Amino acid sequence: MRKPADGTGTAPSGPRARRAPGVHAGAWWVWALALGTAATRTTNPLLLGLLLAVSGYVVVTCRPDTPSARSYSAFLRLALAVLVLRLGFAVVLGSPVPGTHVLLTLPEVPLPHWAQGIRLGGRVTAEALVFALYDALKLAALLICVGAANALAAPARLLKSLPGALYEMGVAVVVALTFAPHLVADARRLRAARRLRGRPDRGVRGLLHVGLPVLEGALERSVALAAAMDARGYGRTAEVAPAVRRTTAALTLGGLLGVCAGTYGLLTAEGGTYGLPVLAAGLAAALAGLWLGGRRTPRTRYRPDTWGPRSWLVAGSGVAVAALLSLAAARDPQALHPGVVPLVAPALPLWPAAAVLLGLVPAVAAPAHPPARTPLREPS
Template sequence: MSARLPRDLHPVAWWLWAIGLAVAASLTTNPYLLLLLVGTATLTVLARRGDQPWSRSFRLYLWLGLLVVVVRVVFRVLVGSGYPGTVVLDLPAWSLPLPEPVLAITFLGPVTLESLLGGLYDGMRLAAIIVCVGAANALANPKRLLRSVPPALYEIGTALVVAVSVLPQLADSVRRVRAAQALRAGDPASRGRVRGLRRIVVPVLEDAFERSLALAAGMDTRGYGRAGSATPGQRRTTGALMLSGLLGVCVGTYALLDQTGAVSRPVGRGFLLGGLLLAAGGLVSAGRRVERTRYRPDRWRWPEVVVAVSGVAVAVAGVALARGIEVDGRFLLDPQVAVAYPDLSAVPPVTLLALVGPLLGLVAALAAPPPVLAARPDPVALRRREPAVAA
């Protein structure tokens, strides 16, 4: 019963859920599946986001995704004249001559339906990934996410939190600037002109600059960037472990993704496993010399598990749809079937797995507890502060 009380879900659970949706989106160009993934992320955000500044940034990610789709289609019109198919717009071609080793670039020319659909599908895939990341950014508290970072990665975690909170901070700055300008007398006719845009952009940039200086001062006061008490030998050992682990992971990943057979799969798996072990050793070695305390660490409860598992289930369904499931040497789902990557000259097909996979992400909206709103106090905290009533 207490799990349904308003509380903030663990930020790592939201990010695991969003990464699962993004993985599924990266493995398909089917517009129906991409729209389902975007709809799943949007409904979950609308159902479980709070009223904090970062929660209001999801609309910016939606507009950014739409801009990506438009730019991708426009580029197909500008430089996609050599794509075969049904011509829907015959534009005059113009070539830009280049030096001899490089071929000339041809702009415009005949625009085919397949070229436009290819640009639309690719743009929708990238837009879906952006929307999934925006959903995690709108649902997860970046400050609590920083507390969940391992001690060895606290500086990298700080940089990541600052990076992902840029858009929420800008959205909050735009809201406050517009509210302040609405209280002042001004020319109403200039709000839709360039002058009105300048009246918003300049205060927003000034506010962002002031917040950056305040953040830098706060981080310097708290000792971020200090060398610590590690000896030169300990630093060299940690650096060697991290570098060796990175090289092992790179070689193992290349061997697993390489289709030429230059490196065998068992050798690649060995390099990958060894690299992960060395990197883990480097993280442990670096974390021992970082003195950090954690006040009231976030607990991982059953809603966090359900949210994370739902994202993993969406990713597994996307992988199964794109690569097929092999049983006894026979593919139950042929990866060549145009479901994950539909043919541009036909209507994109769908299957039961294709429809159910993205909808599994909606389980997170049902399992996650209601968020704690800023205007509404935390009932758990109020219950802790209530004085005991004598009988």
């Protein structure tokens, strides 16, 4: 035990001084995508609103102070834009949902005979707008869940956990997913700089003066990333025996074919007997092929993420929400899919709502800033 310079107490040393294990990036993405899966199982606006509230509270409680975490507001704006756009399409293009509560009547544009089934203008009913609102809320919830995953765990962290055979593909996906957060951060920085200089940052003129530097910065970042990847030997492969390469290709290709055949068997009534065994065999062969293929990509990991108890809690809470919502949709579809003809107010089903609240487990199990410990005092 050594004494720190400020004399307030003893500083930890040895194993206690190591960085506390956090939540695995994959656990955050499993949690968020599971909430998105749960959102696709219902059109009840009360349940969808509860899902959005749960994901937003967890993001506010658990997100780190990184550029990707600050991009959550951009996903909120995107979800709002999708909501408004879907309602606009329902007003202008109409809806196949019949309705009797006419809100307004727009001038209808006559269309040629080959455009049967499409109309521009005409009656706008409350039933059509409510149906469009329910459908748009489901898509908005899915987008916000993806934004929550991006805010809680940067996609670049997932690259550490990918198998070696998928390293190149993973790098391409990570670069594509991190483009939007960096673009948002650059736009905020440039708009703040223009405001400090007393220049306009809104409107067409402000967009032109901010957009060009943002695109230029994105291009420079791409060139710098390519140079860094080349300097680090990206794409280098190790020499393996030809038999290993052929075995890897056969296992991977056969595993993918087995997964396709097994999935088709599970989705059809005739293949219910062989679907699950073929799917399991295909997954095993594909995983074996990925493991053998990883031998061609020698690489090391610096401070790899560990999948500890907190990661299991985070991922398990999201999977539980998705599983319970899927079960509720199968047992009581009327509660999770309220009707619009006739137009009735949606009701909040109790046990599906309680299942959604399980998604709040990460706010307790993995807060962003755990309470600090009281420093120890040396005996006088």
